[in-house]
Amino acid sequence: MCYRIALNFEDGVTRFVDCKKGEKVLDAAFRNKINLPMDCSDGVCGTCKCRAESGAYDLGEDYIEDALTEDEAAEGLVLICQMVPSSDCVLSVPVTAASCKTGQQTFAATVTRIEPHHDAAVVLELSVDDGDAAPAFLPGQYVNIDVPGSGGHRSYSFSSAPGEHRLGFLIKKIPDGLMGNWLARAKAGDRLTLTGPMGSFYLREGDGPLLFLAGGTGLAPFLSMLEVLARAGSRRHIHLIYGVTRDLDLVLVDQLAGYASRLPNFTFATVVADPASDHPRKGWVTQHMPDEILAGPGVEVYLCGPPPMVDAVRHYLDEQGIRPASFHYEKFTPNLPLKATA
Structure with missing residues (x-):
């Protein structure tokens, strides 16, 4: 059994790692070549302190009060060198992705549908190759889509659910816009390159209205x-x-x-x-x-x-x-x- 851990860095980059049952988040990140901040890895220094935005976990009792106070733990702060998830989790990491020697992920997708809605918007649907993993993201996040032949990109939020090979986007029509001009001549089967996910705008867990x-x-x-x-x-x-x-x-x-x-x-x-x-x-x-x-x-x-x-x-x-x-x-x-x- 594995739990999916979303690591949201302060520069907007999000990376996902699979954490094995009983495995600490820090170890799972290192296994995925993401060097999250740490000094001691023993719950003593507090360097690896992050904020748990959602999910269930256990911090154990092998850390000292100076590293993580009781009040901090009650507010959702965690030491990832001690944190053992028992569900999928979202963590806010207070450093940049680059400082952890990681960065944005890039993947390719194929155009399957382009549906204009008058002069207002275009629905763009893409499909990720069956042999590739469906992209992970948090509902509400966005990606950068490279505009073929332009050297530029545009940012769009997913309108589809995470974990699917089918990706959906709702794109505003801009007269003579970079993406709009490309979409006007694009067709099913065209390939696009996407980078992400990114963004701190995503649905949090809860039960309130x-x-x-x-x-x-x-x-x-x-x-x-x-x-x-x-x-x-x-x-x-x-x-x-x-x-x-x-x-x-x-x-x-x-x-x-x-x-x-x-x-x-x-x-x-x-x-x-x-x-x-x-x-x-x-x-x-x-x-x-x-x-x-x-x-x-x-x-x-x-x-x-x-x-x-x-x-x-x-x-x-x-x-x-x-x-x-x-x-x-x-x-x-x-x-x-x-x-x-x-």
Whole structure:
């Protein structure tokens, strides 16, 4: 039996290692050629201290108070030289991946489907070769996708669940954009190179209510999260607000309706900012956040959208004196159009 340990480094790189039953995390990392920080490996110095974001584990009793205090352990800090997992775990490592002599992982995938949604977005589906391991990532994370022939890349969140050979992405259409121009001529069978996973925006374990706030193609990471929650048979109360600029920007609403049938406590609402729209809910996401959810105990807020939306939500929560149990957000900036050259 092995447990999968996600190591999230402070520079956004995530690496996964399989930890054998009874094996310490530090030993599993070294076995995978990841040199996590350590000096003594005996629970004495505290150099290997990390934060356990999720999972079950045992720290034993062979470390001293100076290395890890009782209060620190209660807050989720661990000594990875003593930590023996008893489930999959997520660890926050307070150093860069490069300092641990590791880095981002690169893998190849094949285009299987390109589906435009008007002029708003494109659904891109890729397939990893059957002989290769399905990429591991945390629901909500992203990868860099190299744009063939350009020397550049673009960053996109997974819309699919982790551990699958099929990878999904929701890509905003940018007029004359680098990826958009390539997608316009791409076809099934084309190959792409991906680097990742990366990012600290991912679904945490818990049992409290969830408020998901998505702006435009910021819906993508929530589709990944919802799929994971649905497969786990989650009974958590989840409400998603999906805000867009125009009616045509509302895409994949049918998928949200599908999750509403699979998750007994999931509801969602769509909001259109365009005042000329006939949509029943107009305006901004902040105008449609239910008070009963925000005021409820233990609510966890996840927000992904363009910078103005993220800033507006943060300002609104501060202005209203609302303090969620946790607040995780990710800003994304659409890539600029290509510039003409003389």
